[in-house]
Amino acid sequence: MSWDDSQPAISAYQAGLHCRCPRCGRGPLFKGLLEVRPECEVCGLDLSKADSGDGPAVFIIMILGTVVVMLALLLESLASPALWVHMAIWPAVIIAGSIWMLRPAKALLIALQFKNKAEDTGQLDRDDTDTSGSH
Template sequence: MSWETSQPAVSPYRAGLSCRCPRCGQGALFKGLLEVRPTCQACGLDLSKADSGDGPAVFIILILGAVVVLLALLLESLVGPALWVHMAIWPVVIVAGSIWMLRPAKAMLIALQFKNKAEDTGHLERDEAGPGGPR
């Protein structure tokens, strides 16, 4: 990612939670559900190389999984519903929670990459000479 400016004017957490441009905080970051816009509509920041990878999905799986398991155990110990109730409730909670949490998590990771000036360095070439440098 080649970010064109230094520090953003907005907090990366505020920009991430509102799914806005990490530089100006005004333009929408996404077009559609999770597709990042090529450029910011407000300030023109090039977002074409912004990539959060799998990081947000991993965090959401771990966090949401722990919350759902705790809630399912709590429901089972307090009410003791039939098994079909669990099978009706928890898949809906997991899918809805994942979609609801993934957008801001992805936007926050992109905003933090912008703030910390993270860039893709390209291919990591293998150093044939070893740790001592070229021979």
């Protein structure tokens, strides 16, 4: 990914949490639920190579999983509901929480990549062509 040299007009945290363009902070970052727009509608920033990878999903799984397990244990210790109550509540909480948290997490990571001018060089740190057997 190659970002231009212009400074962002908004903090990376504000842009990320509001799911806005990391440069101007006004254009929407997403087209649909999680698809990043090819470019900002307002300032024209090329977002076609913006990629947050699996990082946001991993954080969401860890955070949401911890919260849901603690809440399920709390509910069980306070009310001891039937098993079907747990099966009705927690999948809905997990799905809604994942969707609600994943958009801003993905946008935040993209905004931080822009702010820090992170680039993918497309090169490996080691030489894979060495076939001599010596490492």
